[in-house]
Amino acid sequence: MKRTSLGELEELILLIIAVIKDEAYGVPITQMLEKETGRTVDFSTIHTTLKRLEEKGFVKSAMGGATEERGGRRKRYFTITTFGYKALRESQEIRMRLWSLVPLKMNVKSI
């Protein structure tokens, strides 16, 4: 079977989940993405992406932790799986390798 690829948004969200670790659910993920990238992304897009990541096996999720400010509704916590971690590493390695091949004295203007 073909390796499932990691889209850009997927990669960012996966990284954020890895960063937040135990407290990763919809709200902090949205907030962090907004803060770190400076762009606004619909919540629905993030929701769909999270679902997709779970389907592909990069994250797993569990329900829990109802609070008052959510009107007593539970959160869905996401944690990164080993497979997801490996995929992140791989993606980073590819970038690193490619960066190492970029000539050092590159004239940016000539591109």
Added chain:
Amino acid sequence: MKREPNSYAPPAWAEALLRWRCPPEVLEEVEGDLRELYTYWSENFGEREAQRRYIISAVKLQRPFLSSRKTASHPLILKDMINHYLTTALRNITRSKSFSVINIAGLAFGLACSLVILLWVLDEVNVDKFHANDKVLYRVYLKQLYDGQVRADYNTPASLPAELKKAVPEIERATGFVKYFRLSLQDDIYESFSVGDTVVHKMKGSRAEPDFFSMFSYKLLYGKAETALSSPVSLCISKKMAEMFFGSASAAMGRAVRFDGRKDLLVTGVFEDVPFNSSDQFDYLMNWDDWVLENPFKQSWGHFGTSSYLQLRPDADPVMVEAKIKDFLRKYLTENDSWMSSNKRIELGLQPYSDQYLYSTFEEGRPVSGRILYVKLFIGVGAFILVIACINFMNLATARSIKRAKEVGVRKVVGSSRVHLIYQFMGEAILITFFAVLLSLLVVFLLLPAFNLLTTKQITIPLQQPVFYLFLLGLIGVTGIVAGSYPALFLSSLQPVRILKGSFQFNFWTAFFRKGLVVFQFVLSMLLLISTVVISRQTDYVQNKNLGYDRENVLYIPIEGELISKYPLFREEASRLSGVKMVDRSSQFPHAMSFRLDAVEWDGRDGNSVINFALSSVGYDFVKTMDLEIVEGRAFDRNIKSDSTGFLANEEAIRQMGFKDPVGKQISVFGKKGTIVGVLRDFHTNTLHQAIDPLVLDVKEHLDFGTILVRTEKGRTKEAIAGIENLYKHLNPEHAFNYTFMDERYGLLYKSEQIVSKLSNVFALLAIAISCLGLLGLAIFSAEQRRKELSIRKVLGASIGNIVMKFSKDFLTLVVIALTIAVPLAWLMMTDWLSQFAYRIELAWWIFALAGVIAIMISMLTIGAQAVKSAFENPVRNLRSE
């Protein structure tokens, strides 16, 4: 502007929106997350922005955007699959071209037939339905009850409508209408009109009362509906007639028109040409009362000769009104005892106006049948043909399934569900039906002109009406699903292991079902075939039966205008013209004497019995002109003075009168006394639907109505007509010369039978052709299935003849089974149809035998080719693999 975290809450309606169609399994987390985010957004970007973002997310989380992963597959894959199905379907169609052609063409012809029939049926059913008052318009019919019998028709007294309107409050409007001037001459009314000195035109028209245009929706272009017919000199004409005389409709109003060369009328109304789907056709209408005044006998309550149309109040109950008017005529007819006596009664009945076109034949005194029989018949035929075409499609598709079984096997192994396979095959069937419908539209388009000519209709494909497209869609859907159901259900049920292992065989029940379909199909075709043979033979019989007189080379010319007084001169002059053999006259058309009355008296007659005699007044040379046979006595003789009170009677009349030695016996007709001078051999005085009536003829050469009979010499008719036209113009200049041929008029009596006969010929041929396509498909299928078996037989020494026999036998058995079912059914159906004719052909055994032989021959030809092809195949080729 910081507030307590809890004070920010998304509006209730936005939350409701989210809950509306958000997949329930994620609703809880999503709602919670969005609530938290709402607070966060409100604090950072303001509540307005928070609301905006909340709503965007809420909308995007709705189901169509957020597909639930648990049920649907990826949208991209769905699209790919549809593409794939389409490709497979198209490849299958193009791969076996002959098969697809058989399939699509068969279905297309079936559909085209059904479409044409449907258009015809719609046209028939919609006749007279265009009147805005349709629901409250009624036609009166009149029942005569005597001797335990009931005779009913639409002829009523001329004063009836006006009198009914006065007496019955539920009747809002009423009008009389004239269909024929003389019941004895059931002839459409054509009268002469002229403007100035030169233009004379004969137009078709009638008389009606002032309510007419308010009751019916014939559109008046000029003139007022209430008053257009109220003056004695009123004349309402159609747009066509106005253009004929005055160039345009607007120029016609108020102008004078000379009628019949004797009376000046004023145009008081111009109406839009009467639409084709109206059962009353007329180009002009004239004042009613004036016409009744001119014809005093129409004033009598005992004279039944015109139609009465009524418009009831919207709240009136027609059943109540009918009960009210049932005995209405009693008080008007009591003065004349013979109308209402202990054993004779006259009653009135009501029929919705728009029903009278389809239901105009009376049984037991009620209008219960008529053209509706043909409508039903053709609906049946249309359904038959469609079913045959669908069965065909099923059979061919199943036959091909052997080729596609492997495809199904592979699909199933790869993971296709049964539902998907059903969709696929149904879809293919619908696709093919779609092509067939397109093709059938083309066929209908090409066929309609011929069909219109045959049925004298103006049917077009209703391309402007959205309903028509809906109907086509429905037809595609239903036909596709019906035709595709069997292959879809059957193929999808196959077990992949068995198919792919190669041990795939149809079991007994599938074979039984498929053979059952073929038998059913052939039963239907045989029914059509036998009916066709019987109907066309009966039509032939009717057309060619010896009627007892010679109907060839006889012209009818109406007696009107100055011809009434100048008839003797006309007769003398015309007889001398070259090409003319003989000239005579009759008060009734001799080929269709529909006027019958109990008006003959003789000594010793039983006063209580009712015998309706056909009565006609003729000229002296009638017997010779008609070429009738005299059994006893002699014909009328101009030179014997007493013959002016003489009578001729036919054998049937003599039999009913009970005379042993009729010549010289005294009888009286309408009070006119005289002796019987001769007895005529029975000849047919009416359609062959009816038995020969007792007939009494007398001589009257001065009547102001009737028809002139001109017998021309064979082959010189043209010459004779030219001479007569000249003479006519000279003697009767105010009238346009027109004539008809007796044999043509006779043919018109059987118009509907002729149409049915021609149509059933076409439909039967088509049905058989389509059935044979089905048989061909099955033969191909069987040849494919039994290839190895037949090869082995050949290797073991079977001759070509053996194999062909072996192969054909199975199919012929089916055809023979179909025959044994179809023959008794057809016999019943045809006996029923023939029973409406008093004179009819025998249902000879050979008709059925012929149909059987034709069916077997055609199927032999169809199968034979396949059989021979299989027999000649090289067995090595078929047995090599494996």
